[in-house]
Amino acid sequence: MPPVAVPAAPVPASPAPERESVRGRAVAVAVVMLAVAMDLVDTSAVNVALPSLQAGFSLSSAGVQWLVAGYSLPFAVLLITGGRLGDVIGYRRAFLLGTGGFLAASLVCAFAPGAAVLTGGRVAQGAAAALMVPQATSLLQLMYAPRERARVMGLFGALAGLAAAFGPLVGGALLRAGLPGADWRPIFLLNVPISLAALAAGAALLPPGGSPERVRLDLRGTALAVGGLVLLVLPLIQGPSLHWPLWCVLSPVAALPVLALLARDQVARAGRPGGTLVDPGLFRHRSFRAGLLLSLLVEAVMAGLLLSATLTLQAGLGMSALAAALTTLPMIAGMVVGVAALAEPLVPRLGRNVITAGCATLAAGAAGTAWVLHHYGDATHGWQLAPTLLLTGTGLGMLMGPLFAITLQHVPPARAGSASGVLESVEQLGGVLGVVSVGTVFLHTSASRGYVPGFAWAAAAALALLAVTAAAVPALPRHFRSEEELGLEP
Numbered sequence: 001m002p003p004v005a006v007p008a009a010p011v012p013a014s015p016a017p018e019r020e021s022v023r024g025r026a027v028a029v030a031v032v033m034l035a036v037a038m039d040l041v042d043t044s045a046v047n048v049a050l051p052s053l054q055a056g057f058s059l060s061s062a063g064v065q066w067l068v069a070g071y072s073l074p075f076a077v078l079l080i081t082g083g084r085l086g087d088v089i090g091y092r093r094a095f096l097l098g099t100g101g102f103l104a105a106s107l108v109c110a111f112a113p114g115a116a117v118l119t120g121g122r123v124a125q126g127a128a129a130a131l132m133v134p135q136a137t138s139l140l141q142l143m144y145a146p147r148e149r150a151r152v153m154g155l156f157g158a159l160a161g162l163a164a165a166f167g168p169l170v171g172g173a174l175l176r177a178g179l180p181g182a183d184w185r186p187i188f189l190l191n192v193p194i195s196l197a198a199l200a201a202g203a204a205l206l207p208p209g210g211s212p213e214r215v216r217l218d219l220r221g222t223a224l225a226v227g228g229l230v231l232l233v234l235p236l237i238q239g240p241s242l243h244w245p246l247w248c249v250l251s252p253v254a255a256l257p258v259l260a261l262l263a264r265d266q267v268a269r270a271g272r273p274g275g276t277l278v279d280p281g282l283f284r285h286r287s288f289r290a291g292l293l294l295s296l297l298v299e300a301v302m303a304g305l306l307l308s309a310t311l312t313l314q315a316g317l318g319m320s321a322l323a324a325a326l327t328t329l330p331m332i333a334g335m336v337v338g339v340a341a342l343a344e345p346l347v348p349r350l351g352r353n354v355i356t357a358g359c360a361t362l363a364a365g366a367a368g369t370a371w372v373l374h375h376y377g378d379a380t381h382g383w384q385l386a387p388t389l390l391l392t393g394t395g396l397g398m399l400m401g402p403l404f405a406i407t408l409q410h411v412p413p414a415r416a417g418s419a420s421g422v423l424e425s426v427e428q429l430g431g432v433l434g435v436v437s438v439g440t441v442f443l444h445t446s447a448s449r450g451y452v453p454g455f456a457w458a459a460a461a462a463l464a465l466l467a468v469t470a471a472a473v474p475a476l477p478r479h480f481r482s483e484e485e486l487g488l489e490p
Helices: 023-058 059-075 081-091 091-109 116-145 146-176 185-189 191-205 219-242 246-268 279-286 286-316 319-327 330-348 355-378 382-407 413-449 453-473
Strands: none
Touching: 023 059, 023 091, 023 116, 023 146, 023 185, 023 191, 059 081, 059 116, 059 185, 059 219, 059 413, 091 116, 091 185, 091 191, 091 413, 116 146, 116 413, 146 185, 146 319, 185 191, 185 453, 191 219, 219 246, 219 286, 219 413, 219 453, 246 279, 246 413, 279 286, 279 413, 286 319, 286 355, 286 413, 319 330, 319 413, 330 355, 330 382, 355 453, 382 453, 413 453
């Protein structure tokens, strides 16, 4: 099946780092961050509302699972396609289309008369987010030079963590203030003013960058990518709650030949007019390959630890959603410190060694948190966890910002969308793997021994993943190099 041309011509990439003022770039980035934070808050807030949704629609356990998977699955499998569409139609236009789609899907969810419509709205939300979110990374590449991206993306990650942490708080507040008999609907209605603000500001402030080449949407590659990722991701999402039936074991195996066929197809058609879904040339760069591997591992550690910490604080220590969110604030502060005060000034001098130091710092924070919980047990107070959570966040900040910059340092602006989609997809897969690995260890141990011992075992699993991450650091380039040194077009 040949690629299908998209009528709109791509907009040439703009050398935004030189043209945009510092204030203008900051406001534009804030717009993108607002939309991505909205997506994260919505996701975690909906999780809080699941009991209310189950009662309101008399949902079975399978129905509740599909309210979650209905969003997670299309988001995970369409990220690569969403990123590539940014190359095709322009990153600003793709961002606005994704944000508008998220707005429309949120309205469908808010006024859903039944479970089927609500689940369909969640699927549409996930698909729209898969178009909206990758453009954030692409736009950051346009607006900031490589040496500036570590700081901005690290702060972006801190904001994401803050949004995820406060999502349950927002969800709980909206549930208490909701309409009688429909207390969950304001969770989706909250997206309306935020989406409208992002649309208005984005249209006025975001640069209209895209691939300078004439790129077409590769339908054959898209079909293979979506099919292979569905076979891979769906059982990882559904397997733990379904206790791993046979299809959840066989499906990832079936995904391998499909993804292998995708790789062969993309390599065979590389360089032809119109382009492919994923540019195989990206994987010729060691920084991109190694950065994807480390991003997968870091996201797995972060997702597994956040799940374990959230359940330990609320279900184990009996904290409210508000108290748990406030308890995790030191970790968010640590992420900002790790990015702005440590990673940004150290990366030019220490290069990849900053990643190794981040692994050690994060490991110390996770182990220290497990020790505090073990020492004080069920009587642990939030303030007692503040120092180790601050250390944990600092380690995460030292990892997230530099990894983004190093992974994409060889990517020219013409390939920003394709590279961003691949990176976002790998990070999403890493989050799922973290829940499946570290989260499963936590849940299994907690069921038999309690939440506090469960967190200790989860921390041990996270430390094992961090050891693998540290061992993989030498695969990264030794030093970070500027855009001019790499010979990339601005």
